[in-house]
Structures are given as structure tokens and as C-alpha cells.
Amino acid sequence: MPQRRVVTGRSQEPRQRFAEELRLLRAERGVSLRKLAEDVGWDPSQFGKLENGHTLGGPEVVEALDLYYGTPGLLLTLWELAIADPSQFKEQYRRYMRLEAEALSLWHYGGGTVHGLLQAPRYARELLAAGGSSGVELDRQVDARAGRRTVLDKDAAPSFRAILSEAVLRTSMRDAEGWREQLEHLVEMGQRLNVTIQVLPFGRGLHGLMDTAVTFLRMPEGHAVAWAENDLRGELVEEASRVERLHRTYDEVRDLALNPAESLTFIVRMLEEAPCEPST
Incomplete structure (x- = not known):
């Protein structure tokens, strides 16, 4: 009998999933929005809006976050799915x-x-x-x-x-x-x-x-x-x-x-x- 797939419980709605992943990655890194902004180089309010799902931002900031979190291509892929939804x-x-x-x-x-x-x-x-x-x-x-x-x-x-x-x-x-x-x-x-x-x-x-x-x-x-x-x-x-x-x-x-x-x-x-x- 095939093994059941693990259900993550994460949102299946592209925009919400993108915001959720951003929040989880920052929590795992244990940094504040202000510290994140200092490290990556954008305004803290921008990251707050991204994590709240108020905006999707642009590919430049998403690529910078992929580099910062060590998730090559993951966030950019989620962003592309969200923005084309x-x-x-x-x-x-x-x-x-x-x-x-x-x-x-x-x-x-x-x-x-x-x-x-x-x-x-x-x-x-x-x-x-x-x-x-x-x-x-x-x-x-x-x-x-x-x-x-x-x-x-x-x-x-x-x-x-x-x-x-x-x-x-x-x-x-x-x-x-x-x-x-x-x-x-x-x-x-x-x-x-x-x-x-x-x-x-x-x-x-x-x-x-x-x-x-x-x-x-x-x-x-x-x-x-x-x-x-x-x-x-x-x-x-x-x-x-x-x-x-x-x-x-x-x-x-x-x-x-x-x-x-x-x-x-x-x-x-x-x-x-x-x-x-x-x-x-």
C-alpha cells in the first residue's frame, strides 16, 4: 500500500502561501523586521506588507530574500505563482x-x-x-x-x-x-x-x-x-x-x-x- 503524502497544513492559496513562507523563514532565522531590513537593504515596512499579504513586491526584493534565507529559487517560484493567480x-x-x-x-x-x-x-x-x-x-x-x-x-x-x-x-x-x-x-x-x-x-x-x-x-x-x-x-x-x-x-x-x-x-x-x- 503506497505511503500517504504528508499534508503540511499550509495555505493552498498562492498569495497567502507566499506570505506564510516569508513569516516562517524569518521566524526560523530569529530576526526582527528591522534586522531583516538592515541585512537585506529594504525598508522594514516593505517586509511587513509582504508578510501580511498586503503586497507581493517585485522580483528584486524576492531574489534578495531567497539569497538571504538560503532558499535558491523557492521564494521566487512562490512569488511567480502568486502574482499570476x-x-x-x-x-x-x-x-x-x-x-x-x-x-x-x-x-x-x-x-x-x-x-x-x-x-x-x-x-x-x-x-x-x-x-x-x-x-x-x-x-x-x-x-x-x-x-x-x-x-x-x-x-x-x-x-x-x-x-x-x-x-x-x-x-x-x-x-x-x-x-x-x-x-x-x-x-x-x-x-x-x-x-x-x-x-x-x-x-x-x-x-x-x-x-x-x-x-x-x-x-x-x-x-x-x-x-x-x-x-x-x-x-x-x-x-x-x-x-x-x-x-x-x-x-x-x-x-x-x-x-x-x-x-x-x-x-x-x-x-x-x-x-x-x-x-x-
């Missing part, structure tokens, strides 16, 4: 998130904001805060948004085409330096082999996606699905005929947009015009 997203987005992680290619049109896969950290935080998130919930959503961005960094990453209305690039952030960071990030992403960014300038006329942001996903089985949303609601569209109608409209919008090279030039010009933080 679809349960961090609101219920209506979860199925879409799972499909996004599996897609072979993605096509997007956005008329108001930068797509989540192209958002720099400070842009994501300001956007989510404007939507009403705050405190611990805001930290969680920012972490979840960062997890989404890893889709374009993985091995065999999908190809991604994003068409951005000029309105997206004219709606700057309150944080001037954060806005420059976002524009620089778009330029950097647009130079990747698997990413294509196009800009739809003002003056190209009315079109069928004026009030709708849409993302199409081509799945490994060959079919495509679409996520369409407006100010009030989002919907996962899976019926083939509806996806096809949306895609024809998307193609018409793409034909109106600048080509990729012209679009990058446009974004660089926006970056040159972007305000800088006043010197002190």
Missing part, C-alpha cells in the same frame, strides 16, 4: 485572464486607457486608484496587473497588437514623471519583436469602436474569443459570428491607424512634449 482579479475578469494567459496572439483597440499588458507600474496604480481602489485592495490590484504583464515576457510569448486612440496618449497622468515612464515604456514595448503598437490619430473619422475597447484572443485550438467593454460593463464574447463581426470592425479601425513605425515616431514626439517634474 487569476483569483486576484474580480470575478467577471477571471475567465478572460485564464484565456489571456493561454492565447497564442492578441489584438487590442483602446480608446481611453493603455491596455493592462502595456501599463507601467505608476500608470497602473493611478488608473486603479481613479477607479476607486485604495489601501490594501489597491496594492493587490497593482500586483495583479503586474502579474498580467508577464504574459509578454514568458518563453514563446504571444504576439500582441495594440491600436491606441490618440486620446489615450493625450490623457496624461497627474504624476508627470510617471507619465513619462509610461510613454517610455510604450516606446520600449513597441520595439519588441512580438509587440506591435499603432496609433489612431484624431481626424481619421468616426468608426465602429468609438465607445468600445476590445481585445481578441486566438486560442491554441484555433478559435478566437473577444473581451469587449465600455464604461459600464465588460463581456467575454465567444459566439463565433459575434467575434467575427467585431473583428471586421477592428480591421477597419486598423486600416485607419498609423503604421507601426509612424506610431512609434508619434509616441516619441509625445514623450518630447511631456512635462517634467519641476526641479527642487
